[in-house]
Amino acid sequence: MVTIKLTLQYDGTAYAGFQRQPNGVTIQEKLEQALRGLTGDPAFRIGAASGRTDAGVHARGQVVQFRTESRIPVDRWPYALNQRLPDDMRAVGAEVVPDDFHARYWAVSKRYRYTFEHAPFQSPMSRLYAYHWAKALDLDRMRAAAALLAGQHDFAAFRSTGGAAKTSTRTITRLDLACAAPLIYMDVAADGFLYNMVRIIAGTLLEVGSGRRTVVDVRHALDSGERTFAGRTLPAHGLCLEAVHYGDGPKRAPWQQLDAGDDD
Helix, strand or coil: CEEEEEEEEECHHHCCCCCCCCCCCCHHHHHHHHHHHHHCCCCCCCCEECCCCCCCCEEEEEEEEEEECCCCCHHHHHHHHHCCCCCCEEEEEEEEECCCCCCCCCEEEEEEEEEEEECCCCCCCCCCCCEEECCCCCHHHHHHHHHHHCEEEECHHHCCCCCCCCCCEEEEEEEEEEEECCEEEEEEEECCCCCCHHHHHHHHHHHHHCCCCCHHHHHHHHHHCCHHHCCCCCCHHHEEEEEEEECCCCCCCHHHHCCCCCCC
């Protein structure tokens, strides 16, 4: 019996999120179906995933773990599994890890990217992967607001209701905006994320850049924890889980010691 760490990429357009649920097709459901066929175990289930990406969210670096008695060499798992996965999902890496490895609790940071398309008309080539904005944007103002959000803060104003996390303190180690016209990329890395946190940050920066909200509003949002001072939650299709970084053990941040986990 070995524990496998599997890295996945997927286009989330057709799915009701990662986590298995009774109504709606999910990434986990399709992955476990493929793994059952591959292992011959009709009850096979993965142990955990690095995060529960929401409906429509994409991933280049989702991580899951599972235990198996299969004799498939670890380097062959992606090849064998991809023959059974749908075209919008791919396994891109596999490695044997310690038996106590946990895809969520061993993670030291995650990185997401939110993509905007700033153009008069949305390209049909990017409509599933970028949020379209046709009006003027001030990138300098957006970057000034982003600088306020970097570091450790209480992000209560930047979460949606319904998440399971008990505390709202997180540490953002990176929050950058890069332009490759007509696309604008917002890259954010942190030790964890609250429910819809990245999409709310993206909506907040967009509203600052368009003049609908000010940098002072962002400061008020952090200081007060009031959702009304932060921007709207942007649609899921612009969001992608880019990478999950791990240490060599369960390196949990202080907030994780009391928290049941985060919701991406």
